[in-house]
Amino acid sequence: MTTTEPTGTADTADAGPGAERPREIAVRALRASGAALRQLVGGLGTALMALGVLVLAAVAAVTTPAGVGLLLASVVVRTLHALAERERRRLARWGPEIVAPNPPPTLRAALTDPTTRRELRWALRHGSLGFLLGLLGVWLPLAAFRDTLFPLVWPFAPADTSSTSFGFGAARTWPEALSVSLVGVGWIAVILGLTPGMARLQARAGRMLLGAGPDADLSLRVAELTATRAAALDAHATELRRIERSLHDGTQNRMVTVTVLLGAARRMAARDPERADELLERAQSAAEQALAELRAVSRSILPPVLSDRGLAGALSGLAAECAVPCRTDVEAPERCPASVEATAYFVVAEALTNIAKHSGASAAAVTVRARGGRLHLRIEDDGRGGADEAGGSGLTGMRRRVAAHDGTLRVTSPAGGPTVLDVDLPCGT
Structure with a gap:
């Protein structure tokens, strides 16, 4: 592993890599849990819609003998397909893009199409488990906030007010009120430790059932390769x-x-x-x-520095030349093909140029991991965010470079920051 400390920050360099590591882990955990909570809350919205579609489908099934259900069937199918497409777009913002199957040409074909059955199975899973996980994504931060700060409001609360977010017990002394804050700390630990896994669990049904199934036409893959x-x-x-x-x-x-x-x-x-x-x-x-x-x-x-110093040394050079203090963390035990390393180099170079010109950031970080025949890059900064691919920021060129290797590029840049670029490239020789 090669680690380069931020340039131009003597205090960080003096502290050494051992002092930086806990802070880095804490910041990464906070960002991961924050992204997971946003993903869970977004999934709650589509889960509520999935419940609505299931209710509509149940009404259509019950009223079919009376003939009304046949009229509702087309509405159910169109709504289900639209909701599934919305979920694909939502999941694509938090991970690899999901390739949608070809839509059935007619209503009769849609009623018997495997895609419709897979989307119904997704609606059942997402409307149940995904709904519960989304509720937890909303409730956990509120519970942590309420219990952690309970000692501050306890003196002004009515005597019969429950102490914890569970809704039972009432604090009558200061030690009891202070002990409630420990419960809030426990909720914070749960948020940091479990919410990323909860978000992955909520998204699993969509990634398993909303993509092209094993019985789908190979033309989807052909179309994808043609576009690549x-x-x-x-x-x-x-x-x-x-x-x-x-x-x-x-x-x-x-x-x-x-x-x-x-x-x-x-x-x-x-x-x-x-x-x-x-x-x-x-x-x-x-x-x-x-x-x-x-x-x-x-x-x-093809930068000669890649041949001379490898990807780790080349990225360290880019970080040293960046106008914004930048830290690199590279774990690539084996060399990747030259074209893959060149793509990674140019993506990082373009990203750091954008950070220096447009982000207003005070720090940036480049993380590289080579595992399982894949090269994963993450470039992040603490700038103002709001990166727009249509705004001439160079993201289109980076996406084309990555797509040329059948890789993926995902940009997360909410207004106010931070901006995170996740790149996944195949690097098997």
């Missing part, structure tokens, strides 16, 4: 245009200048040696600039 291939070709063409533009507008002009200056110096060498020497100096300067531009272009194709 198109993204790779677009990224390749964009890169070629960038290189051609750099060579044409920069290096080629420098070389033309060198040629013109050398020709003029040769013509002046006999009649005005001093003027010829000045032209030769200008030609040498132009040649050096052209060489520097050629080196910059070659490094943009």
Whole structure:
């Protein structure tokens, strides 16, 4: 593992990596639990809708003999498909995208389609277990807040007010009131320790049942690979245009200048040696600039630092050059293919550039893990958030680079921050 402390922060460097680790773990746990709570609350909304769809489906089934249920069936199916699509989009904000199956062309086909049955099974699971987990996601923070601060409000509460959020017992002395705050601390521990798992459990039904099932047509995968291939070709063409533009507008002009200056110096060498020497100096300067531009272009194709120092060393160099103090934490025991490392390098470089230009952040962190044939990157900052892929922030280019390797990029950037980029790349050799 390679760890680079933030640049420009002498206090952190003096504290050493051992002092930074507990703080890093605490911050990561707080962020994970906060994201999990938001995910649970969002799941509560779709769980309530799933319950409504189930009630509507039950009414349609009961009233079918009277003929009313047949009219409701189309409403149930359309509502179920719309809700399932909404859940896919919600889950895609918190993890890998879920590929939706092809919708049935007619109502009769939808009633017998395996996709509809899988979505009904999801509605049953999400409307029951997902609903309960969502309620816990709402209740736990309220209980923690109420019990932790109970000693502050206890002197002003009525005598028969229950002490804890469980709704039983009444504190009559200060020790009893203070002991309630320990229950609140316990709720905080539950939130930090269990809510990420609760969020994963709530999302499991959607990820298992709302994607294309094992009996789905392989055309879905073909379409996905076709889109990935198109993204790779677009990224390749964009890169070629960038290189051609750099060579044409920069290096080629420098070389033309060198040629013109050398020709003029040769013509002046006999009649005005001093003027010829000045032209030769200008030609040498132009040649050096052209060489520097050629080196910059070659490094943009495949940075030599990746071959010399590996991904960990290359990312440490990027962090050291970043205008915002940046820490890197890389665990990659084995080398990945060169194209994968180059993609990871350019994604981190673009992300750090965006952080320095647009985020207003005071600190950034890059975490890399290579496990199970996958390379996971996380770039996060404590800036203002609100990153918009349509706003020309470079996220589209990063997504294309990642998609070219059949990887995924997920951006979480609520207003007020923090901004987190999660990238997952296959790195099996």
